[in-house]
Amino acid sequence: MRARIHGGAVEIGGSCVELEHDSERLVVDLGLPLDARLDHETWLPAIAGLATGDDPSLLGILISHGHPDHYGRVPSASEKVPRYIGEDAHRILKEAAFFAPTGVDLKPAGFLHDRRPFEIGPFKVTPYLSDHSAFDAYGVLIEAGGRRLYYSGDLRGHGRKAAVFERLLRDPPAADVLLLEGTRIAELTSSARGLETEKEVEDAAFQLFRQTNGVALALYSAQNIDRLVSLYKAAKRADRLFVLDLYGATIAAATNRPTIPQASWAGVGVFVPLSQRIRVKREGAFDRIAPIRSARLYPEQLAEIADRVVLTFRASMSAELARAKCLAGASALWSMWPGYLERPSGVELRSWLDRHDIPLTIAHASGHATVADLKRLVAAMSPARVVPIHTAAPELFLDRFSDACVEVHSDGEWWSV
Ligand SMILES: [Zn+2]
Ligand SMILES: [Zn+2]
Incomplete structure:
Protein backbone atom coordinates (compact mmCIF):
# COMPACT_ATOMS: atom_id res chain seq x y z
CA MET A 1 0.00 0.00 0.00
CA THR A 189 2.98 24.26 27.52
CA SER A 190 -0.75 23.76 27.59
CA SER A 191 -1.38 26.68 29.95
CA ALA A 192 -0.55 29.12 27.14
CA ARG A 193 -4.03 28.60 25.73
CA GLY A 194 -6.20 29.44 28.73
CA LEU A 195 -8.77 26.79 29.57
CA GLU A 196 -7.77 23.25 28.81
CA THR A 197 -10.75 20.92 29.28
CA GLU A 198 -14.50 20.91 28.61
CA LYS A 199 -15.03 20.64 32.37
CA GLU A 200 -13.07 23.87 32.86
CA VAL A 201 -15.24 25.56 30.22
CA GLU A 202 -18.34 24.37 32.10
CA ASP A 203 -16.98 25.75 35.40
CA ALA A 204 -16.03 29.13 33.88
CA ALA A 205 -19.45 29.40 32.23
CA PHE A 206 -21.17 28.54 35.51
CA GLN A 207 -19.26 31.30 37.34
CA LEU A 208 -20.26 33.84 34.69
CA PHE A 209 -23.93 32.76 34.58
CA ARG A 210 -24.12 32.94 38.38
CA GLN A 211 -22.63 36.42 38.53
CA THR A 212 -24.72 37.88 35.70
CA ASN A 213 -27.67 40.06 36.72
CA GLY A 214 -29.50 39.97 33.40
CA VAL A 215 -29.60 37.62 30.47
CA ALA A 216 -26.47 35.52 29.83
CA LEU A 217 -25.76 35.39 26.09
CA ALA A 218 -23.79 32.34 24.93
CA LEU A 219 -21.94 32.27 21.61
CA TYR A 220 -20.81 28.82 20.47
CA SER A 221 -20.92 26.61 17.40
CA ALA A 222 -24.28 24.88 16.94
CA GLN A 223 -22.52 21.71 15.81
CA ASN A 224 -20.15 21.52 18.79
CA ILE A 225 -22.23 19.09 20.82
CA ASP A 226 -19.64 18.74 23.62
CA ARG A 227 -19.87 22.49 24.14
CA LEU A 228 -23.67 22.41 24.10
CA VAL A 229 -23.55 19.87 26.93
CA SER A 230 -20.96 21.90 28.90
CA LEU A 231 -23.04 25.10 28.63
CA TYR A 232 -26.31 23.32 29.40
CA LYS A 233 -24.78 21.84 32.56
CA ALA A 234 -23.40 25.26 33.57
CA ALA A 235 -26.86 26.84 33.07
CA LYS A 236 -28.51 24.11 35.12
CA ARG A 237 -26.00 24.59 37.97
CA ALA A 238 -26.71 28.36 37.86
CA ASP A 239 -30.46 27.68 37.97
CA ARG A 240 -31.05 29.14 34.53
CA LEU A 241 -33.14 27.92 31.64
CA PHE A 242 -30.90 26.98 28.69
CA VAL A 243 -32.40 28.49 25.56
CA LEU A 244 -31.46 27.10 22.15
CA ASP A 245 -32.34 28.65 18.82
CA LEU A 246 -34.16 26.54 16.21
CA TYR A 247 -30.86 25.63 14.53
CA GLY A 248 -29.38 24.39 17.83
CA ALA A 249 -32.54 22.49 18.76
CA THR A 250 -32.56 20.85 15.31
CA ILE A 251 -28.91 19.77 15.59
CA ALA A 252 -29.45 18.46 19.15
CA ALA A 253 -32.34 16.34 17.83
CA ALA A 254 -30.19 15.16 14.90
CA THR A 255 -27.66 13.62 17.30
CA ASN A 256 -30.34 11.01 17.97
CA ARG A 257 -29.09 10.77 21.59
CA PRO A 258 -31.44 10.99 24.57
CA THR A 259 -28.44 12.09 26.67
CA ILE A 260 -27.92 15.32 24.66
CA PRO A 261 -30.04 18.31 25.83
CA GLN A 262 -33.27 18.38 23.80
CA ALA A 263 -36.09 20.91 23.36
CA SER A 264 -38.38 18.50 25.22
CA TRP A 265 -36.31 18.73 28.43
CA ALA A 266 -37.64 20.75 31.36
CA GLY A 267 -34.45 22.87 31.59
CA VAL A 268 -34.42 23.74 27.88
CA GLY A 269 -36.29 26.45 25.96
CA VAL A 270 -36.23 27.42 22.29
CA PHE A 271 -36.17 30.94 20.87
CA VAL A 272 -36.69 31.24 17.11
CA PRO A 273 -34.90 34.39 15.98
CA LEU A 274 -36.32 36.52 13.19
CA SER A 275 -33.92 35.23 10.51
CA GLN A 276 -35.01 31.65 11.24
CA ARG A 277 -38.71 32.60 11.37
CA ILE A 278 -38.34 34.19 7.94
CA ARG A 279 -36.56 31.11 6.59
CA VAL A 280 -39.21 28.73 7.94
CA LYS A 281 -41.95 30.85 6.37
CA ARG A 282 -40.18 31.26 3.03
CA GLU A 283 -39.55 27.51 2.74
CA GLY A 284 -42.96 26.60 4.15
CA ALA A 285 -41.05 24.41 6.64
CA PHE A 286 -43.55 24.70 9.49
CA ASP A 287 -42.96 21.07 10.45
CA ARG A 288 -39.63 22.30 11.84
CA ILE A 289 -41.48 24.36 14.46
CA ALA A 290 -43.89 21.65 15.62
CA PRO A 291 -41.36 19.62 17.70
CA ILE A 292 -40.26 22.68 19.71
CA ARG A 293 -43.67 24.34 20.19
CA SER A 294 -44.04 23.48 23.88
CA ALA A 295 -40.53 24.83 24.66
CA ARG A 296 -40.88 28.00 22.64
CA LEU A 297 -40.13 31.47 24.03
CA TYR A 298 -41.19 34.68 22.27
CA PRO A 299 -39.31 38.01 22.10
CA GLU A 300 -41.86 39.75 24.32
CA GLN A 301 -41.18 37.22 27.12
CA LEU A 302 -37.40 37.74 27.17
CA ALA A 303 -37.21 40.94 29.24
CA GLU A 304 -39.28 39.44 32.04
CA ILE A 305 -37.26 36.22 32.43
CA ALA A 306 -33.83 37.58 31.36
CA ASP A 307 -32.11 36.95 34.72
CA ARG A 308 -33.17 33.28 34.66
CA VAL A 309 -31.98 32.50 31.15
CA VAL A 310 -28.87 31.50 29.20
CA LEU A 311 -29.70 32.48 25.63
CA THR A 312 -27.92 30.95 22.63
CA PHE A 313 -26.84 34.06 20.77
CA ARG A 314 -25.72 34.81 17.22
CA ALA A 315 -24.74 38.25 15.93
CA SER A 316 -27.72 38.19 13.54
CA MET A 317 -30.02 38.37 16.60
CA SER A 318 -28.59 41.62 17.99
CA ALA A 319 -31.16 44.11 16.64
CA GLU A 320 -34.05 41.88 17.65
CA LEU A 321 -32.78 41.53 21.24
CA ALA A 322 -32.21 45.28 21.51
CA ARG A 323 -35.84 45.81 20.42
CA ALA A 324 -36.98 43.26 23.02
CA LYS A 325 -35.34 45.45 25.70
CA CYS A 326 -33.92 42.41 27.48
CA LEU A 327 -30.26 43.44 27.64
CA ALA A 328 -30.01 45.34 30.96
CA GLY A 329 -27.34 43.67 33.11
CA ALA A 330 -26.52 41.17 30.36
CA SER A 331 -23.22 39.35 29.90
CA ALA A 332 -21.82 37.53 26.87
CA LEU A 333 -19.81 34.32 26.82
CA TRP A 334 -17.59 33.69 23.80
CA SER A 335 -17.09 29.94 23.62
CA MET A 336 -15.38 29.53 20.26
CA TRP A 337 -11.89 30.02 18.92
CA PRO A 338 -10.88 33.54 20.12
CA GLY A 339 -9.21 34.29 16.76
CA TYR A 340 -12.66 34.82 15.20
CA LEU A 341 -13.05 37.92 17.40
CA GLU A 342 -10.25 39.62 15.45
CA ARG A 343 -12.03 39.16 12.11
CA PRO A 344 -14.38 41.90 10.80
CA SER A 345 -17.50 40.09 12.07
CA GLY A 346 -15.88 39.70 15.51
CA VAL A 347 -14.89 43.36 15.62
CA GLU A 348 -18.46 44.35 14.72
CA LEU A 349 -19.85 42.05 17.42
CA ARG A 350 -17.55 43.49 20.08
CA SER A 351 -18.49 47.02 19.18
CA TRP A 352 -22.21 46.13 19.44
CA LEU A 353 -21.60 44.57 22.87
CA ASP A 354 -19.68 47.69 23.94
CA ARG A 355 -22.52 49.96 22.83
CA HIS A 356 -24.92 47.93 25.00
CA ASP A 357 -22.54 47.74 27.99
CA ILE A 358 -22.35 43.97 27.75
CA PRO A 359 -19.02 42.59 29.02
CA LEU A 360 -17.50 39.74 26.99
CA THR A 361 -15.89 36.72 28.67
CA ILE A 362 -13.98 34.07 26.74
CA ALA A 363 -14.21 30.42 27.80
CA HIS A 364 -13.02 27.92 25.23
CA ALA A 365 -11.07 24.68 25.09
CA SER A 366 -9.44 23.32 21.96
ZN1 LIG B 1 -12.15 18.72 13.26
ZN1 LIG C 1 -9.49 19.51 11.20
Whole structure:
Protein backbone atom coordinates (compact mmCIF):
# COMPACT_ATOMS: atom_id res chain seq x y z
CA MET A 1 0.00 0.00 0.00
CA ARG A 2 1.22 3.52 -0.70
CA ALA A 3 -0.06 6.93 0.28
CA ARG A 4 0.14 10.56 -0.64
CA ILE A 5 -1.08 13.59 1.22
CA HIS A 6 -2.91 16.12 -0.97
CA GLY A 7 -3.66 18.65 1.78
CA GLY A 8 -2.63 19.06 5.40
CA ALA A 9 1.10 18.24 5.07
CA VAL A 10 2.05 21.79 6.04
CA GLU A 11 -1.25 23.34 7.08
CA ILE A 12 -4.03 22.94 9.61
CA GLY A 13 -6.98 22.23 7.32
CA GLY A 14 -7.59 21.06 3.78
CA SER A 15 -6.91 17.48 4.89
CA CYS A 16 -6.85 14.93 2.07
CA VAL A 17 -4.97 11.63 1.71
CA GLU A 18 -5.01 9.21 -1.21
CA LEU A 19 -4.20 5.53 -0.62
CA GLU A 20 -3.37 3.04 -3.32
CA HIS A 21 -2.98 -0.73 -3.38
CA ASP A 22 -3.03 -3.06 -6.36
CA SER A 23 -3.98 -0.12 -8.64
CA GLU A 24 -7.10 0.61 -6.59
CA ARG A 25 -7.48 3.78 -4.60
CA LEU A 26 -9.27 5.24 -1.61
CA VAL A 27 -9.46 8.88 -0.51
CA VAL A 28 -9.48 9.75 3.19
CA ASP A 29 -10.97 13.19 3.87
CA LEU A 30 -11.45 15.89 1.26
CA GLY A 31 -11.42 19.11 3.22
CA LEU A 32 -11.29 22.81 2.52
CA PRO A 33 -8.31 24.88 3.59
CA LEU A 34 -9.34 26.82 6.71
CA ASP A 35 -9.14 30.18 4.97
CA ALA A 36 -11.22 29.05 1.96
CA ARG A 37 -14.71 30.33 1.38
CA LEU A 38 -17.12 27.44 1.75
CA ASP A 39 -19.35 28.61 -1.09
CA HIS A 40 -16.62 29.59 -3.53
CA GLU A 41 -13.90 26.98 -3.26
CA THR A 42 -14.61 24.19 -5.71
CA TRP A 43 -11.14 23.11 -6.87
CA LEU A 44 -10.23 19.48 -6.32
CA PRO A 45 -6.84 17.89 -5.67
CA ALA A 46 -5.19 15.97 -8.53
CA ILE A 47 -6.82 12.60 -7.86
CA ALA A 48 -7.82 10.67 -10.99
CA GLY A 49 -11.57 10.19 -11.31
CA LEU A 50 -12.53 12.46 -8.41
CA ALA A 51 -14.21 15.12 -10.53
CA THR A 52 -15.72 12.83 -13.17
CA GLY A 53 -16.42 9.60 -11.28
CA ASP A 54 -15.47 7.64 -14.39
CA ASP A 55 -12.30 5.97 -13.08
CA PRO A 56 -13.27 2.59 -11.59
CA SER A 57 -9.97 2.37 -9.69
CA LEU A 58 -11.19 5.14 -7.36
CA LEU A 59 -13.29 3.21 -4.85
CA GLY A 60 -14.54 5.85 -2.45
CA ILE A 61 -14.06 8.74 -0.04
CA LEU A 62 -13.91 8.18 3.72
CA ILE A 63 -14.86 11.28 5.73
CA SER A 64 -13.50 11.23 9.28
CA HIS A 65 -15.88 13.89 10.67
CA GLY A 66 -18.18 16.79 9.84
CA HIS A 67 -15.77 19.71 9.92
CA PRO A 68 -15.35 21.64 6.63
CA ASP A 69 -11.57 21.18 6.68
CA HIS A 70 -12.30 17.43 6.29
CA TYR A 71 -15.43 17.21 4.07
CA GLY A 72 -15.68 20.69 2.49
CA ARG A 73 -14.61 19.70 -1.02
CA VAL A 74 -16.70 16.49 -1.16
CA PRO A 75 -19.68 18.31 -2.77
CA SER A 76 -17.35 19.28 -5.65
CA ALA A 77 -16.44 15.63 -6.31
CA SER A 78 -18.54 13.43 -8.57
CA GLU A 79 -21.53 11.85 -6.83
CA LYS A 80 -20.54 8.62 -8.55
CA VAL A 81 -17.63 8.23 -6.13
CA PRO A 82 -19.13 6.56 -3.01
CA ARG A 83 -18.85 8.49 0.27
CA TYR A 84 -18.60 7.05 3.80
CA ILE A 85 -19.11 9.04 7.03
CA GLY A 86 -20.51 8.48 10.53
CA GLU A 87 -24.30 8.13 10.47
CA ASP A 88 -24.90 10.81 13.12
CA ALA A 89 -22.32 13.13 11.52
CA HIS A 90 -24.20 12.77 8.22
CA ARG A 91 -27.59 13.51 9.83
CA ILE A 92 -26.19 16.62 11.56
CA LEU A 93 -24.71 18.01 8.33
CA LYS A 94 -27.92 17.28 6.45
CA GLU A 95 -30.09 19.02 9.05
CA ALA A 96 -27.67 21.96 9.25
CA ALA A 97 -28.13 22.61 5.51
CA PHE A 98 -31.47 24.33 6.21
CA PHE A 99 -29.75 26.90 8.44
CA ALA A 100 -26.11 27.30 7.46
CA PRO A 101 -23.75 27.12 4.47
CA THR A 102 -21.71 24.49 6.38
CA GLY A 103 -24.61 22.04 6.04
CA VAL A 104 -24.86 19.56 3.18
CA ASP A 105 -26.43 16.24 2.25
CA LEU A 106 -23.37 14.15 1.38
CA LYS A 107 -25.56 11.24 0.18
CA PRO A 108 -23.33 8.57 1.75
CA ALA A 109 -23.07 5.07 0.30
CA GLY A 110 -22.30 3.66 3.75
CA PHE A 111 -21.65 4.66 7.33
CA LEU A 112 -18.71 4.46 9.71
CA HIS A 113 -19.45 2.70 13.01
CA ASP A 114 -17.15 2.47 16.01
CA ARG A 115 -14.82 -0.54 15.69
CA ARG A 116 -16.98 -2.17 13.02
CA PRO A 117 -14.67 -3.19 10.13
CA PHE A 118 -15.82 -3.23 6.52
CA GLU A 119 -14.19 -3.72 3.16
CA ILE A 120 -13.86 -1.44 0.15
CA GLY A 121 -12.09 -3.39 -2.59
CA PRO A 122 -8.70 -4.49 -1.25
CA PHE A 123 -8.93 -2.09 1.73
CA LYS A 124 -10.16 -3.20 5.14
CA VAL A 125 -11.41 -0.16 7.04
CA THR A 126 -11.95 -0.07 10.83
CA PRO A 127 -13.27 3.21 12.29
CA TYR A 128 -12.42 4.18 15.90
CA LEU A 129 -14.67 6.74 17.59
CA SER A 130 -12.71 9.84 18.70
CA ASP A 131 -13.05 12.53 21.33
CA HIS A 132 -13.26 15.71 19.22
CA SER A 133 -15.28 18.93 19.03
CA ALA A 134 -17.24 17.47 16.09
CA PHE A 135 -19.84 14.86 16.99
CA ASP A 136 -19.41 11.29 15.69
CA ALA A 137 -15.76 11.75 14.66
CA TYR A 138 -13.46 8.85 13.76
CA GLY A 139 -9.89 7.80 13.29
CA VAL A 140 -9.58 4.97 10.75
CA LEU A 141 -7.34 1.93 10.50
CA ILE A 142 -6.81 1.00 6.86
CA GLU A 143 -5.27 -2.34 5.98
CA ALA A 144 -4.17 -3.59 2.56
CA GLY A 145 -1.49 -5.94 1.26
CA GLY A 146 -0.43 -6.83 4.79
CA ARG A 147 0.30 -3.20 5.74
CA ARG A 148 -1.63 -1.13 8.28
CA LEU A 149 -2.06 2.65 8.42
CA TYR A 150 -3.91 4.47 11.18
CA TYR A 151 -5.22 7.93 10.27
CA SER A 152 -5.94 9.84 13.47
CA GLY A 153 -8.39 12.35 12.00
CA ASP A 154 -8.83 15.15 14.56
CA LEU A 155 -8.79 14.08 18.18
CA ARG A 156 -8.23 15.12 21.77
CA GLY A 157 -8.18 13.60 25.23
CA HIS A 158 -9.84 16.35 27.26
CA GLY A 159 -13.39 16.62 25.92
CA ARG A 160 -16.62 15.12 27.22
CA LYS A 161 -15.68 11.82 25.59
CA ALA A 162 -12.19 11.64 27.13
CA ALA A 163 -12.99 8.00 28.02
CA VAL A 164 -12.96 7.20 24.29
CA PHE A 165 -9.40 8.54 24.04
CA GLU A 166 -8.33 6.53 27.09
CA ARG A 167 -9.86 3.42 25.52
CA LEU A 168 -7.81 4.04 22.37
CA LEU A 169 -4.67 4.18 24.56
CA ARG A 170 -5.62 0.99 26.41
CA ASP A 171 -6.62 -0.93 23.31
CA PRO A 172 -4.93 0.67 20.29
CA PRO A 173 -4.93 -0.84 16.80
CA ALA A 174 -1.59 -2.21 15.64
CA ALA A 175 -0.34 0.09 12.87
CA ASP A 176 2.83 0.27 10.79
CA VAL A 177 2.24 3.96 10.13
CA LEU A 178 0.42 6.49 12.28
CA LEU A 179 -0.73 9.48 10.23
CA LEU A 180 -1.12 11.87 13.14
CA GLU A 181 -2.76 15.28 13.47
CA GLY A 182 -0.53 17.92 15.04
CA THR A 183 -2.72 21.00 15.30
CA ARG A 184 -1.09 22.05 18.57
CA ILE A 185 2.39 20.64 17.98
CA ALA A 186 4.00 24.08 18.40
CA GLU A 187 2.64 24.55 21.92
CA LEU A 188 5.25 23.85 24.55
CA THR A 189 2.98 24.26 27.52
CA SER A 190 -0.75 23.76 27.59
CA SER A 191 -1.38 26.68 29.95
CA ALA A 192 -0.55 29.12 27.14
CA ARG A 193 -4.03 28.60 25.73
CA GLY A 194 -6.20 29.44 28.73
CA LEU A 195 -8.77 26.79 29.57
CA GLU A 196 -7.77 23.25 28.81
CA THR A 197 -10.75 20.92 29.28
CA GLU A 198 -14.50 20.91 28.61
CA LYS A 199 -15.03 20.64 32.37
CA GLU A 200 -13.07 23.87 32.86
CA VAL A 201 -15.24 25.56 30.22
CA GLU A 202 -18.34 24.37 32.10
CA ASP A 203 -16.98 25.75 35.40
CA ALA A 204 -16.03 29.13 33.88
CA ALA A 205 -19.45 29.40 32.23
CA PHE A 206 -21.17 28.54 35.51
CA GLN A 207 -19.26 31.30 37.34
CA LEU A 208 -20.26 33.84 34.69
CA PHE A 209 -23.93 32.76 34.58
CA ARG A 210 -24.12 32.94 38.38
CA GLN A 211 -22.63 36.42 38.53
CA THR A 212 -24.72 37.88 35.70
CA ASN A 213 -27.67 40.06 36.72
CA GLY A 214 -29.50 39.97 33.40
CA VAL A 215 -29.60 37.62 30.47
CA ALA A 216 -26.47 35.52 29.83
CA LEU A 217 -25.76 35.39 26.09
CA ALA A 218 -23.79 32.34 24.93
CA LEU A 219 -21.94 32.27 21.61
CA TYR A 220 -20.81 28.82 20.47
CA SER A 221 -20.92 26.61 17.40
CA ALA A 222 -24.28 24.88 16.94
CA GLN A 223 -22.52 21.71 15.81
CA ASN A 224 -20.15 21.52 18.79
CA ILE A 225 -22.23 19.09 20.82
CA ASP A 226 -19.64 18.74 23.62
CA ARG A 227 -19.87 22.49 24.14
CA LEU A 228 -23.67 22.41 24.10
CA VAL A 229 -23.55 19.87 26.93
CA SER A 230 -20.96 21.90 28.90
CA LEU A 231 -23.04 25.10 28.63
CA TYR A 232 -26.31 23.32 29.40
CA LYS A 233 -24.78 21.84 32.56
CA ALA A 234 -23.40 25.26 33.57
CA ALA A 235 -26.86 26.84 33.07
CA LYS A 236 -28.51 24.11 35.12
CA ARG A 237 -26.00 24.59 37.97
CA ALA A 238 -26.71 28.36 37.86
CA ASP A 239 -30.46 27.68 37.97
CA ARG A 240 -31.05 29.14 34.53
CA LEU A 241 -33.14 27.92 31.64
CA PHE A 242 -30.90 26.98 28.69
CA VAL A 243 -32.40 28.49 25.56
CA LEU A 244 -31.46 27.10 22.15
CA ASP A 245 -32.34 28.65 18.82
CA LEU A 246 -34.16 26.54 16.21
CA TYR A 247 -30.86 25.63 14.53
CA GLY A 248 -29.38 24.39 17.83
CA ALA A 249 -32.54 22.49 18.76
CA THR A 250 -32.56 20.85 15.31
CA ILE A 251 -28.91 19.77 15.59
CA ALA A 252 -29.45 18.46 19.15
CA ALA A 253 -32.34 16.34 17.83
CA ALA A 254 -30.19 15.16 14.90
CA THR A 255 -27.66 13.62 17.30
CA ASN A 256 -30.34 11.01 17.97
CA ARG A 257 -29.09 10.77 21.59
CA PRO A 258 -31.44 10.99 24.57
CA THR A 259 -28.44 12.09 26.67
CA ILE A 260 -27.92 15.32 24.66
CA PRO A 261 -30.04 18.31 25.83
CA GLN A 262 -33.27 18.38 23.80
CA ALA A 263 -36.09 20.91 23.36
CA SER A 264 -38.38 18.50 25.22
CA TRP A 265 -36.31 18.73 28.43
CA ALA A 266 -37.64 20.75 31.36
CA GLY A 267 -34.45 22.87 31.59
CA VAL A 268 -34.42 23.74 27.88
CA GLY A 269 -36.29 26.45 25.96
CA VAL A 270 -36.23 27.42 22.29
CA PHE A 271 -36.17 30.94 20.87
CA VAL A 272 -36.69 31.24 17.11
CA PRO A 273 -34.90 34.39 15.98
CA LEU A 274 -36.32 36.52 13.19
CA SER A 275 -33.92 35.23 10.51
CA GLN A 276 -35.01 31.65 11.24
CA ARG A 277 -38.71 32.60 11.37
CA ILE A 278 -38.34 34.19 7.94
CA ARG A 279 -36.56 31.11 6.59
CA VAL A 280 -39.21 28.73 7.94
CA LYS A 281 -41.95 30.85 6.37
CA ARG A 282 -40.18 31.26 3.03
CA GLU A 283 -39.55 27.51 2.74
CA GLY A 284 -42.96 26.60 4.15
CA ALA A 285 -41.05 24.41 6.64
CA PHE A 286 -43.55 24.70 9.49
CA ASP A 287 -42.96 21.07 10.45
CA ARG A 288 -39.63 22.30 11.84
CA ILE A 289 -41.48 24.36 14.46
CA ALA A 290 -43.89 21.65 15.62
CA PRO A 291 -41.36 19.62 17.70
CA ILE A 292 -40.26 22.68 19.71
CA ARG A 293 -43.67 24.34 20.19
CA SER A 294 -44.04 23.48 23.88
CA ALA A 295 -40.53 24.83 24.66
CA ARG A 296 -40.88 28.00 22.64
CA LEU A 297 -40.13 31.47 24.03
CA TYR A 298 -41.19 34.68 22.27
CA PRO A 299 -39.31 38.01 22.10
CA GLU A 300 -41.86 39.75 24.32
CA GLN A 301 -41.18 37.22 27.12
CA LEU A 302 -37.40 37.74 27.17
CA ALA A 303 -37.21 40.94 29.24
CA GLU A 304 -39.28 39.44 32.04
CA ILE A 305 -37.26 36.22 32.43
CA ALA A 306 -33.83 37.58 31.36
CA ASP A 307 -32.11 36.95 34.72
CA ARG A 308 -33.17 33.28 34.66
CA VAL A 309 -31.98 32.50 31.15
CA VAL A 310 -28.87 31.50 29.20
CA LEU A 311 -29.70 32.48 25.63
CA THR A 312 -27.92 30.95 22.63
CA PHE A 313 -26.84 34.06 20.77
CA ARG A 314 -25.72 34.81 17.22
CA ALA A 315 -24.74 38.25 15.93
CA SER A 316 -27.72 38.19 13.54
CA MET A 317 -30.02 38.37 16.60
CA SER A 318 -28.59 41.62 17.99
CA ALA A 319 -31.16 44.11 16.64
CA GLU A 320 -34.05 41.88 17.65
CA LEU A 321 -32.78 41.53 21.24
CA ALA A 322 -32.21 45.28 21.51
CA ARG A 323 -35.84 45.81 20.42
CA ALA A 324 -36.98 43.26 23.02
CA LYS A 325 -35.34 45.45 25.70
CA CYS A 326 -33.92 42.41 27.48
CA LEU A 327 -30.26 43.44 27.64
CA ALA A 328 -30.01 45.34 30.96
CA GLY A 329 -27.34 43.67 33.11
CA ALA A 330 -26.52 41.17 30.36
CA SER A 331 -23.22 39.35 29.90
CA ALA A 332 -21.82 37.53 26.87
CA LEU A 333 -19.81 34.32 26.82
CA TRP A 334 -17.59 33.69 23.80
CA SER A 335 -17.09 29.94 23.62
CA MET A 336 -15.38 29.53 20.26
CA TRP A 337 -11.89 30.02 18.92
CA PRO A 338 -10.88 33.54 20.12
CA GLY A 339 -9.21 34.29 16.76
CA TYR A 340 -12.66 34.82 15.20
CA LEU A 341 -13.05 37.92 17.40
CA GLU A 342 -10.25 39.62 15.45
CA ARG A 343 -12.03 39.16 12.11
CA PRO A 344 -14.38 41.90 10.80
CA SER A 345 -17.50 40.09 12.07
CA GLY A 346 -15.88 39.70 15.51
CA VAL A 347 -14.89 43.36 15.62
CA GLU A 348 -18.46 44.35 14.72
CA LEU A 349 -19.85 42.05 17.42
CA ARG A 350 -17.55 43.49 20.08
CA SER A 351 -18.49 47.02 19.18
CA TRP A 352 -22.21 46.13 19.44
CA LEU A 353 -21.60 44.57 22.87
CA ASP A 354 -19.68 47.69 23.94
CA ARG A 355 -22.52 49.96 22.83
CA HIS A 356 -24.92 47.93 25.00
CA ASP A 357 -22.54 47.74 27.99
CA ILE A 358 -22.35 43.97 27.75
CA PRO A 359 -19.02 42.59 29.02
CA LEU A 360 -17.50 39.74 26.99
CA THR A 361 -15.89 36.72 28.67
CA ILE A 362 -13.98 34.07 26.74
CA ALA A 363 -14.21 30.42 27.80
CA HIS A 364 -13.02 27.92 25.23
CA ALA A 365 -11.07 24.68 25.09
CA SER A 366 -9.44 23.32 21.96
CA GLY A 367 -10.88 20.47 19.90
CA HIS A 368 -7.35 19.12 19.51
CA ALA A 369 -4.98 17.08 21.65
CA THR A 370 -2.15 18.58 23.67
CA VAL A 371 1.39 17.50 22.81
CA ALA A 372 1.35 15.46 26.03
CA ASP A 373 -1.71 13.49 24.86
CA LEU A 374 -0.25 13.02 21.37
CA LYS A 375 2.85 11.59 23.04
CA ARG A 376 0.70 9.21 25.08
CA LEU A 377 -1.02 8.06 21.88
CA VAL A 378 2.27 7.45 20.05
CA ALA A 379 3.65 5.55 23.07
CA ALA A 380 0.51 3.41 23.35
CA MET A 381 0.28 2.60 19.65
CA SER A 382 4.06 2.41 19.08
CA PRO A 383 3.83 2.46 15.29
CA ALA A 384 6.99 1.85 13.25
CA ARG A 385 6.62 5.35 11.75
CA VAL A 386 4.75 8.57 12.52
CA VAL A 387 3.79 10.87 9.61
CA PRO A 388 2.58 14.41 10.43
CA ILE A 389 -0.66 15.85 9.02
CA HIS A 390 -3.07 18.69 9.95
CA THR A 391 -0.15 20.76 11.22
CA ALA A 392 1.56 24.02 10.30
CA ALA A 393 4.89 22.76 11.67
CA PRO A 394 5.52 19.12 10.63
CA GLU A 395 9.25 19.44 11.38
CA LEU A 396 8.43 19.90 15.08
CA PHE A 397 7.25 16.26 15.16
CA LEU A 398 10.94 15.28 14.92
CA ASP A 399 11.59 17.12 18.16
CA ARG A 400 8.39 16.16 20.02
CA PHE A 401 8.60 12.45 19.15
CA SER A 402 12.35 11.95 19.23
CA ASP A 403 11.92 8.33 20.38
CA ALA A 404 9.69 7.45 17.42
CA CYS A 405 10.60 7.30 13.75
CA VAL A 406 9.06 10.48 12.30
CA GLU A 407 8.77 10.73 8.54
CA VAL A 408 7.78 14.10 7.10
CA HIS A 409 6.09 13.99 3.69
CA SER A 410 5.11 16.83 1.36
CA ASP A 411 1.78 17.35 -0.33
CA GLY A 412 1.61 15.40 -3.60
CA GLU A 413 4.46 12.97 -2.83
CA TRP A 414 3.80 9.19 -2.95
CA TRP A 415 5.35 7.11 -0.16
CA SER A 416 5.14 3.46 0.89
CA VAL A 417 3.15 2.52 3.97
ZN1 LIG B 1 -12.15 18.72 13.26
ZN1 LIG C 1 -9.49 19.51 11.20
